[in-house]
Amino acid sequence: MPDYPSRAERIMQRIHELAVISEEADGVTRTFGTPAFLQGRALVQGWCEAAGLSTRLDGIGNLRARLVSANPLAKTFVLASHIDTVVNAGKFDGPLGVLMGLDLLEQLLAKQAPLPFHVELIAFSDEEGVRFHTTYLGSTVVAGSFDHGWLTREDAGGISLARALETMEADTTRLADDAIPANDWLGYFEMHIEQGPVLWEREIPVALVTAIAGQMRVELTFTGMAGHAGTVPMNMRQDALCAAAEFVLITEQFALSHGQGLVATVGKLSLRQSASNVIPGEVTCSLDLRSPDAAQLAEAYAVLQAYIEALATQRHVALAWNLVQQTAPAACDPGLNETLAEAIADAGHEVVALVSGAGHDAVPISAVAPVTMMFIRCYKGISHNPLENVEPADLAAAIEVADRFLARLAVVIARRNDEAILPLSATNPEM
Numbered sequence: 001m002p003d004y005p006s007r008a009e010r011i012m013q014r015i016h017e018l019a020v021i022s023e024e025a026d027g028v029t030r031t032f033g034t035p036a037f038l039q040g041r042a043l044v045q046g047w048c049e050a051a052g053l054s055t056r057l058d059g060i061g062n063l064r065a066r067l068v069s070a071n072p073l074a075k076t077f078v079l080a081s082h083i084d085t086v087v088n089a090g091k092f093d094g095p096l097g098v099l100m101g102l103d104l105l106e107q108l109l110a111k112q113a114p115l116p117f118h119v120e121l122i123a124f125s126d127e128e129g130v131r132f133h134t135t136y137l138g139s140t141v142v143a144g145s146f147d148h149g150w151l152t153r154e155d156a157g158g159i160s161l162a163r164a165l166e167t168m169e170a171d172t173t174r175l176a177d178d179a180i181p182a183n184d185w186l187g188y189f190e191m192h193i194e195q196g197p198v199l200w201e202r203e204i205p206v207a208l209v210t211a212i213a214g215q216m217r218v219e220l221t222f223t224g225m226a227g228h229a230g231t232v233p234m235n236m237r238q239d240a241l242c243a244a245a246e247f248v249l250i251t252e253q254f255a256l257s258h259g260q261g262l263v264a265t266v267g268k269l270s271l272r273q274s275a276s277n278v279i280p281g282e283v284t285c286s287l288d289l290r291s292p293d294a295a296q297l298a299e300a301y302a303v304l305q306a307y308i309e310a311l312a313t314q315r316h317v318a319l320a321w322n323l324v325q326q327t328a329p330a331a332c333d334p335g336l337n338e339t340l341a342e343a344i345a346d347a348g349h350e351v352v353a354l355v356s357g358a359g360h361d362a363v364p365i366s367a368v369a370p371v372t373m374m375f376i377r378c379y380k381g382i383s384h385n386p387l388e389n390v391e392p393a394d395l396a397a398a399i400e401v402a403d404r405f406l407a408r409l410a411v412v413i414a415r416r417n418d419e420a421i422l423p424l425s426a427t428n429p430e431m
C-alpha cells in the first residue's frame with residue numbers, strides 16, 4: 001500500500017524549501033524572470049533530474065520534464081501548474097500542483113509500469129501576470145496561443161518581456177515549437193489549492209472543478225489637474241484621486257448588486273506624484289472583473305465602463321480605460337471529470353464539484369485539450385496571503401486520489417488503444 005503520509009511529508013518539505021527563495025526579505029515573492037524566480041525554478045529542476053527525468057527550459061521559461069511511453073503513437077498527458085507567485089504570496093498557490101505532479105512521476109518511474117501515454121510535467125513560468133500585467137504567458141506558449149505582441153510589454157522598470165527573456169537565456173525564436181501540437185494532446189490535469197472556503201468548511205480534502213471563471217483586467221488612468229491644496233476652492237477642483245476613490249466604491253457596489261458569480265476588485269492604485277498639500281492630478285488603478293458566465297461578464301464590463309466614464313466627465317477628469325487582458329470562462333472536460341470523480345469516490349470521499357473564481361493555466365490549455373482540475377483543501381480558503389496553508393492529511397488524501405485518477409485513466413486509454421492493461425497502482429487491485 002503506498003505510503004501517502006510520507007509522500008505528503010516530502011512534498012511539504014519541498015514546498016517549504018522552495019518558499020525560502022524570495023525576492024523580498026520577508027514573505028514569498030518570485031515573479032517572472034527575477035533572480036529569485038530563476039533560483040526557485042533551478043531547485044525544482046534539480047528535483048526533477050534527481051528523480052531521473054530529463055528536463056528542458058522552453059522559450060518562455062517553462063520548466064518541462066517528460067516521461068515517455070514505450071508506445072510511439074502515444075499522446076501526451078500533461079500534469080502542470082505554475083511556479084511564479086504574486087507579491088507576498090502564500091507557499092502553495094502554484095508550486096503545490098507542480099510538486100504533486102513530480103511526486104506522481106516519481107511513483108510512475110519507481111513502478112516502471114508501461115504507460116499508454118507520455119506524461120509531461122510543466123512548471124509554468126508566469127501564470128499570475130504580476131510583472132507584465134498579462135497572465136498565462138507560460139501556458140499560452142504550450143497551448144500555441146501566445147501573442148507575440150506581448151514581447152514588447154514592459155514592466156514597471158521599462159524592461160520588455162523580450163529583454164527579460166534574453167536575460168533568462170530563453171530562445172524566443174522557437175516559441176511555436178514549444179507548443180504541444182493539438183493532435184498530440186491526450187489531456188491536462190492541474191492540482192491546485194481551492195483558494196476558497198468550501199472544502200475548509202465542509203472538511204473534505206479535495207474537489208473537482210467544473211468551470212473556471214473568465215476575467216477582464218483593466219488599467220485605468222484618471223487625469224485631473226494638480227493644484228494647491230490651500231488655494232483651489234472645492235467646487236473648482238479636478239481631483240483625480242477623488243474620481244478614483246468614487247470609482248473604487250461604485251465598483252464594489254456594482255458587483256455587490258449583481259449578486260452571484262460576478263466579482264470585481266481594485267487591487268492597485270497609485271498617484272503619479274503625491275504630497276499632502278497637492279491636489280492629486282493623476283491616478284492609475286487596476287480593475288479585475290470576473291464571472292463564470294461569459295454573457296454576465298460582457299454585460300457587466302460594458303455597463304461599468306459607461307458608468308465610470310460618466311463619473312469622470314461629471315468630475316471634469318479625463319479617463320483612459322485600457323483593457324489589458326481578457327480570458328473567457330473555461331469548461332473542464334466531462335470525461336476526465338468523470339474519471340476524477342470515480343477516483344475521489346474510490347478513495348472514500350464525497351465528490352464535490354466547484355466553479356473556480358480564480359484563473360488557472362488550465363484556461364488557455366482548455367482551448368486545445370480536455371482539462372480537469374483537482375482542488376485541495378486549504379486553510380480557511382485563504383490565498384495570495386502568507387497565511388496560505390495545507391494540512392498534511394488533506395495533502396495525503398489528495399495524492400491518493402491523484403494516484404487513483406492516473407491509474408483509472410491508464411486503464412481507459414489502454415482499452416482505447418487495445419493495449420495490454422497493466423496495473424499502474426497498487427491502491428486499486430482491480431486496476
Ligand code: HGY
Nearest residue numbers: 127128357358359360
Ligand atoms: O488571479 C488569479 O485568479 C490567479 O491567481 N492568477
Ligand code: MN
Nearest residue numbers: 093094127360
Ligand atoms: Mn494559482
Ligand code: MN
Nearest residue numbers: 086093128384
Ligand atoms: Mn494565484
